[in-house]
Amino acid sequence: MPTRLLPRRAPAPGPDGPRGADRDARRSARFLPYAVGTVLLLGSVLAGLLVGAADLPVRGVLLALLDELPFVHVDHGLTPVQYSVLMEIRMPRVLGAVLVGSLLAVAGAGYQGVFRNPMADPYLLGAASGAGLGATLVIAYSSADSVGGVGIVPLAAFVGAIAGVMLAYALGATAGRADGTATLVLAGVAVSAFLAAVQTFVQQANVDELRRIYAWILGSLSSIGWDELALVAPYAAVSTLVLLLHGRLLDVMTVGDEEAAVLGVNAARVRFVVLLAASLATATAVAVSGLIGFIGIVVPHAVRRLVGGSYRRILPMSVLLGGAFLVVADIIARTATAPGELPIGVVTAFVGAPFFVIVLRATRQVGL
Amino acid sequence: MTDLKVTGLRVARQRCEVLHGVDAEVRAGGWLAVIGPNGAGKSTLLKAVAGLLPYTGEVTVDGVRLRDLPARELARTLAYTPQNPVVPPQMPVREYVLLGRTPYLGYLALPGRRDRAVADQVIERLDLTALATRDVGTLSGGERQRVVLARALAQQAPVLLLDEPTTALDLGHQQQVLELVDRLRRDDGLTVVTTLHDLGVAAQYAERMLLLVNGEAAASGTAAEVLTPAGIAAHYNAHVEVTTGPDGRPRVHLIRPAQVRAEQAEVPTGGSARHDADA
Ligand SMILES: Nc1ncnc2c1ncn2[C@@H]1O[C@H](COP(=O)(O)OP(=O)(O)OP(=O)(O)O)[C@@H](O)[C@H]1O
């Protein structure tokens, strides 16, 4: 039933001069944030590679990085020790920080879109408590360190996170009627509380493992090496890609389930897919780094203030700035009390909270 | 081309039936006004037709049962604006209107040049160009109502269901919006169903009316057939006078009840003046 509605006449071409220039200006304004985000991410990565206990020369590091590019061969002049510090210690750790930061931030943005609530975070549906319980169980009771070459604690955390979310989703989606998000949140709260209680119980029954459990819960990037990165990269790539592709549909969801349905979008299905991807991203991050809080809320929120409310922009910017944020936080964690190391989760909250306040105050003045 | 036909529509909300078998028919290019007192089930009727509520009975467009259509197809057939739209917290008007193009986009596709052209044209026709970059959340009630209508028009669907589209509009915009809808109806053969509380306005624009009372059709037909002083008094509990305009359509005037007028006449209007004189 094709009814031509308004465009009986062709779309107004419009005078090319001012309008064309206007469009160019708009387009460059649209890409500017991504350019800034990319620069921030690359800058933080470089800083992360340069800062640390061993002094590495800036020039040598840059040349060594160039040397890694395909078809480029330069002499970097680093000593073998320096080179192995760069490539075997700092590089995987910094990339791990980028990965975890991006995943948590983009997952947080996804959760916020699904729940239409800027205060939703990736741990809302029980990913954190599920992972915590999984990790605690194997730390307390497992004698093996790994299964099939995969560390048992990351594996248990991953499985626990996924299981926690699935449990909450199963409870919430079956109980809920109309707009499913409220019951889903309640189910998430209930599941989180329950799993956290079990985790506490297991932990109290195994006080001799308390230190290891706490170290895991507070989060750390120190255990990330190339092997771990290679292991989680596929999950990270798939979940991030799926989330990035759903930006437009998350925008449609902002008008509510009912009006989305009128526009031909099945909100429940979009919600399911996005939650699945975001939870996979969260579980992946949690598996390699433990429970790092705050990124999933603070980064998307700051991003929203910078690029507006469209998830088509929030999601990719969260990837860029989430990575940059965690690299910077990790630099602080490594250097603030050197040679000791602060738990990264403490730093993200310690740096993140004031940063959050600054962002809120700064952008309020421009009326966003 | 696009007849809308509703037969034996029964809808329950929270296990309580609120529509008890309603029939309605709008021919292609027709305009049906659904009227009735608060809580009669007008919004429920529109929602059910839009596929938002489960129902028993049949709703067909050109003989095609709407419940058989896939969601996107349905959204290209029928556009609906709710009585209380959900306003996204942070979205410019242009992007919001562009949401109306969703039924034409593949699952992961982005709106293209043509979609933007359609959205811009609707914005222009609804006098929203000046607001295009504003956030929907910052608009006044009437501005917002026109923006929601713009989103529905961007759907380019042949059937338009509007739930109270003019409640928040000033006289000028009310006329402008209804005239626009009427023009679309006549030029492009859109089939329009609106709920309208203003019976006078409903009588001016709608060809046919359906008076819903307690979930049942109390009357249906032309405006002159449905809008009788006795009927309005019975179903709305309101005092009105109905005259016939030069176009042959009824005009509805709200009249204060006779005894109130009588009481007011007894109260001297110069009361305050006499006070002044005493002082
Ligand atoms: N979500 C709901 N759950 C239960 N009952 C509902 C719900 N929505 C509406 N109802 C009831 O269904 C009946 C019809 O409501 P509806 O919204 O269709 O009325 P309406 O004719 O549009 O009224 P109004 O003129 O006030 O807009 C009312 O009695 C109302 O209380």
Ligand SMILES: [Mg+2]
């Ligand atoms: Mg209503």
